[in-house]
Amino acid sequence: MLQVSLYRYNPETDQEPWTQEVEFDSGGKDLMVLDVMEQIKAQDPTLAFRRSCREGVCGSDGVNINGKNGLACITALSETVRDNKLVIRPLPGLPVVRDLVVDMSMFYDQYEKVEPYLQNSSAPPAIERLQSPEERAKLDGLYECILCACCSTSCPSFWWNPDRFIGPAGLLQSYRFLADSRDTATEQRLSKLDDPYSVFRCHGIQNCVGVCPKGLNPTKAIGHIRNLLLERAI
Amino acid sequence: MVTAITTMGRSGLSDWLMQRVSAVILLAYFLFIAWVVGNGVDYDSWKMLFSQTWMRIFSLGALLSLAVHAWIGMWVVLSDYVTARLLGAAGNVLRFVLQVGCAITLFTYVVWGIQILWGY
Amino acid sequence: MGSIRTISFDGVIVGGGGAGMRAALQLAQSGFKTAVITKVFPTRSHTVSAQGGITCAIASDDPNDDWRWHMYDTVKGSDYIGDQDAIEYMCSVGPEAVYELEHMGMPFSRTEEGRIYQRPFGGQSKNFGEGGQAARTCAAADRTGHALLHTLYQGNMKNNTVFFNEWYATDIVKNADGAVVGVIAICMETGETVYVKSRATVFATGGAGRIYASTTNAHINTGDGVGMSLRAGFPVQDIEMWQFHPTGIHGAGVLVTEGCRGEGGYLINKDGERFMERYAPNAKDLAGRDVVARSMVKEILEGRGCGPDGDHVLLKLDHLGEDVLLSRLPGICELSETFAHVDPTKEPVPVVPTCHYMMGGIPTNVNGQALTLDAQGNDQIIPGFYAVGEVACVSVHGANRLGGNSLLDLVVFGRASGLFIENALRDGIVMRDASDSDIEQGMSRLDKLNNSTGGENVAGLKKELQNIMQNHFGVFRNAEFMQQGIEKLAELRSRIDNAELSDKSQAYNTARIEALELHNLFEVAEATAITAEERKESRGAHARDDYQERDDENWLCHSLYSPGDKQVAKRAVNFEPKTVDTFAPKARVY
Numbered sequence: 052m053l054q055v056s057l058y059r060y061n062p063e064t065d066q067e068p069w070t071q072e073v074e075f076d077s078g079g080k081d082l083m084v085l086d087v088m089e090q091i092k093a094q095d096p097t098l099a100f101r102r103s104c105r106e107g108v109c110g111s112d113g114v115n116i117n118g119k120n121g122l123a124c125i126t127a128l129s130e131t132v133r134d135n136k137l138v139i140r141p142l143p144g145l146p147v148v149r150d151l152v153v154d155m156s157m158f159y160d161q162y163e164k165v166e167p168y169l170q171n172s173s174a175p176p177a178i179e180r181l182q183s184p185e186e187r188a189k190l191d192g193l194y195e196c197i198l199c200a201c202c203s204t205s206c207p208s209f210w211w212n213p214d215r216f217i218g219p220a221g222l223l224q225s226y227r228f229l230a231d232s233r234d235t236a237t238e239q240r241l242s243k244l245d246d247p248y249s250v251f252r253c254h255g256i257q258n259c260v261g262v263c264p265k266g267l268n269p270t271k272a273i274g275h276i277r278n279l280l281l282e283r284a285i
Numbered sequence: 286m287v288t289a290i291t292t293m294g295r296s297g298l299s300d301w302l303m304q305r306v307s308a309v310i311l312l313a314y315f316l317f318i319a320w321v322v323g324n325g326v327d328y329d330s331w332k333m334l335f336s337q338t339w340m341r342i343f344s345l346g347a348l349l350s351l352a353v354h355a356w357i358g359m360w361v362v363l364s365d366y367v368t369a370r371l372l373g374a375a376g377n378v379l380r381f382v383l384q385v386g387c388a389i390t391l392f393t394y395v396v397w398g399i400q401i402l403w404g405y
Numbered sequence: 406m407g408s409i410r411t412i413s414f415d416g417v418i419v420g421g422g423g424a425g426m427r428a429a430l431q432l433a434q435s436g437f438k439t440a441v442i443t444k445v446f447p448t449r450s451h452t453v454s455a456q457g458g459i460t461c462a463i464a465s466d467d468p469n470d471d472w473r474w475h476m477y478d479t480v481k482g483s484d485y486i487g488d489q490d491a492i493e494y495m496c497s498v499g500p501e502a503v504y505e506l507e508h509m510g511m512p513f514s515r516t517e518e519g520r521i522y523q524r525p526f527g528g529q530s531k532n533f534g535e536g537g538q539a540a541r542t543c544a545a546a547d548r549t550g551h552a553l554l555h556t557l558y559q560g561n562m563k564n565n566t567v568f569f570n571e572w573y574a575t576d577i578v579k580n581a582d583g584a585v586v587g588v589i590a591i592c593m594e595t596g597e598t599v600y601v602k603s604r605a606t607v608f609a610t611g612g613a614g615r616i617y618a619s620t621t622n623a624h625i626n627t628g629d630g631v632g633m634s635l636r637a638g639f640p641v642q643d644i645e646m647w648q649f650h651p652t653g654i655h656g657a658g659v660l661v662t663e664g665c666r667g668e669g670g671y672l673i674n675k676d677g678e679r680f681m682e683r684y685a686p687n688a689k690d691l692a693g694r695d696v697v698a699r700s701m702v703k704e705i706l707e708g709r710g711c712g713p714d715g716d717h718v719l720l721k722l723d724h725l726g727e728d729v730l731l732s733r734l735p736g737i738c739e740l741s742e743t744f745a746h747v748d749p750t751k752e753p754v755p756v757v758p759t760c761h762y763m764m765g766g767i768p769t770n771v772n773g774q775a776l777t778l779d780a781q782g783n784d785q786i787i788p789g790f791y792a793v794g795e796v797a798c799v800s801v802h803g804a805n806r807l808g809g810n811s812l813l814d815l816v817v818f819g820r821a822s823g824l825f826i827e828n829a830l831r832d833g834i835v836m837r838d839a840s841d842s843d844i845e846q847g848m849s850r851l852d853k854l855n856n857s858t859g860g861e862n863v864a865g866l867k868k869e870l871q872n873i874m875q876n877h878f879g880v881f882r883n884a885e886f887m888q889q890g891i892e893k894l895a896e897l898r899s900r901i902d903n904a905e906l907s908d909k910s911q912a913y914n915t916a917r918i919e920a921l922e923l924h925n926l927f928e929v930a931e932a933t934a935i936t937a938e939e940r941k942e943s944r945g946a947h948a949r950d951d952y953q954e955r956d957d958e959n960w961l962c963h964s965l966y967s968p969g970d971k972q973v974a975k976r977a978v979n980f981e982p983k984t985v986d987t988f989a990p991k992a993r994v995y
Contacts, residue, residue: 064910096916096919099913103624109450110449152913179513195548197453197551211371228510244297247361248297251298
């Protein structure tokens with residue numbers, strides 16, 4: 052029997068968060084953590100969590116699983132469970148709305164701050180803007196972000212200053228547009244990043260890299276941004 | 286762009302650069318001192334060393350680097366942990382007090398260091 | 406229930422997927438007060454799961470490519486019940502809509518010339534079926550839906566669209582004139598219920614694949630738009646037409662793109678035979694999805710399936726080489742590892758036909774205006790009501806959708822409805838009022854649920870529903886089995902109507918949402934079942950053992966299911982494209 056510990060908190064009925072202990076029979080199958088959550092919810096519908104695609108592309112079900120942030124739908128029991136224990140908690144550092152659901156507005160605000168959309172001052176051509184495969188390859192490892200917030204909520208700098216430090220997810224997207232050969236707003240983008248918080252709160256501890264379910268590397272992208280800021284200053 | 290800041294530097298980049306440059310100077314200084322001490326040192330040779338202008342300048346550089354490095358570093362630490370976000374409105378007051386404390390301490394060290402280096 | 410808060414907009418879009426956000430973008434750019442109500446944060450909508458690409462004749466792979474060829478393929482793919490005026494519009498306007506996405510920043514893969522990369526997909530041909538396989542599907546690796554959805558969200562952000570994220574629309578508010586005047590919606594975080602009033606209400610709520618036990622669809626694909634529309638008394642069209650995608654990962658249901666076969670992968674049975682050569686000698690593995698899915702099921706039924714239970718076939722990809730797989734199909738490699746524990750660069754992937762797409766939906770014209778039939782059987786526009794994307798049935802997909810056409814459908818008709826509504830608003834559609842009783846009517850289901858006691862558990866009922874649909878309305882259908890299914894559904898209805906919501910709290914109550922979703926799933930399932938039994942022929946995705954032939958004499962038409970009397974009427978298919986000659990029905994071979 053798997054011992055599942057779930058973080059529970061309903062602001063209407065609970066004074067403070069509590070832990071629900073559930074004995075779970077996986078029937079010997081190597082289920083995904085989301086399957087376990089779904090089956091527990093079938094018995095106890097009051098358990099609240101987000102989920103959608105169940106295949107790791109929508110980014111809904113980021114939770115803290117046995118101490119590590121990840122997507123419940125693509126984390127197999129075999130890779131996380133040790134000593135028959137499965138502890139599921141909400142993503143750290145963001146306010147809890149209920150149970151495993153966190154308020155992600157601060158995360159989204161930081162994403163919006165980097166103006167994550169293509170800016171090009173020239174009128175578009177009648178067909179697509181041309182881009183070589185090499186230029187396009189620069190976007191690989193950047194555009195795939197699913198905004199699950201696993202990275203930013205594993206980052207102490209984001210925990211302490213979620214309103215000022217853009218965080219790994221936002222910065223990854225910032226660099227996605229800085230790196231795009233079709234974007235012409237490089238100078239404006241960089242000028243908005245050159246304060247002591249937005250980028251420079253990253254101390255390179257790479258928690259973000261360790262938890263990204265898509266295998267992306269925000270620290271590297273942040274390094275590139277810093278180099279661009281440096282080149283711009285010299 | 287975050288504008289509500291209390292750092293001494295003009296930008297995040299300059300803070301970051303000063304942190305790195307001061308760290309390199311400090312590292313060089315301490316390696317040098319370790320080398321001197323490692324080769325055996327007595328009062329006379331120590332005094333001899335510090336009577337030379339280049340060593341005084343080098344030491345002053347290290348001292349200023351220490352001040353800069355500590356100031357930026359402490360500011361980062363304080364603005365992580367001693368904030369209104371974590372401690373309520375008192376956080377801002379407390380951080381200000383601690384920063385003033387840091388400033389006085391570092392200023393004292395620098396003045397004292399100069400006295401030591403050129404005072405004997 | 407006392408009076409509830411009212412929020413007013415010029416245009417309200419229900420659903421924040423590709424179609425909804427494309428429509429919203431158009432309206433936001435026009436300056437009209439627009440809001441998107443979406444039950445998940447927009448980038449978590451199911452469009453994000455689309456992999457292979459967006460089919461469109463942009464003439465990158467073949468400079469001589471022609472949208473008319475694409476139109477021919479789509480008409481043929483639909484088994485001739487796609488409306489040719491709508492298909493003509495989609496295929497001809499498509500390039501413009503795709504270029505717009507690129508200009509917005511969508512990170513398409515590229516050719517050496519710097520143009521958008523296009524890959525071959527099923528059912529594609531050059532020169533009206535005479536010129537061999539075409540490569541017409543524009544791709545961003547195998548993450549095209551993700552790239553598209555994020556780009557559209559970013560575009561909306563740039564244009565300051567108002568999003569009601571994690572708000573759930575429960576029912577349509579219809580006034581005494583039969584016009585749609587908004588929706589009732591719940592804020593999931595606080596539980597507040599409001600009446601969202603609007604001059605134009607656009608449904609972009611996506612599909613309902615979750616009526617089946619095995620589906621490639623996200624948990625959120627619960628047919629909310631179809632459910633709401635049926636409850637408001639409006640008909641649905643061609644709802645019996647469900648696409649089973651040939652390559653869902655066996656056991657998990659997760660999709661692997663048709664692009665795998667486009668890039669040169671193929672299906673094999675337990676003898677290692679490339680069996681599609683027998684069923685579709687020309688197109689082979691790139692025949693229409695319905696054809697491939699049926700061939701796979703036949704292989705399995707005839708004992709040539711793989712695995713200990715012989716219940717799936719294999720998708721062979723390793724011969725493509727690691728470079729191609731990792732550059733063009735990186736997401737597939739990840740999914741195969743995660744869900745099938747298979748490394749596609751070394752071993753084949755176990756796959757099985759899996760419910761994927763709802764071809765039917767709310768009938769609309771090319772402007773997205775929802776339609777019903779009047780007493781004389783003529784099309785009648787429902788005032789104030791629009792539908793786009795998977796929930797709509799324009800119909801460009803007819804009885805079988807071609808791969809890559811859904812993303813095109815989203816952007817083309819999302820855009821078209823936005824343009825139309827923008828003009829209509831400018832011409833001054835009035836804000837119609839709803840009476841208190843109209844609003845109460847819209848609230849009635851929610852009120853009943855909020856006061857429910859003693860009924861059955863939602864999760865158990867949902868499972869039962871899904872199993873009925875899976876067992877009785879799958880790839881192959883017959884009268885006896887379907888009638889049994891219809892009886893089982895009839896018995897299930899009252900149990901679902903009386904399902905209990907034990908958790909009555911307001912704060913992020915997902916149990917409430919799932920109970921409401923179950924009602925919608927049931928509406929879609931029942932409409933599917935009754936209509937499927939009624940259509941006595943085999944066409945496209947609707948394959949019957951007891952009526953194996955296509956019957957153009959009686960069924961070259963749309964089915965139109967009316968919720969009131971649960972009767973199925975027929976509606977004429979459009980055979981009058983504006984700029985090309987009609988494509989007359991002929992035998993559909995690949």
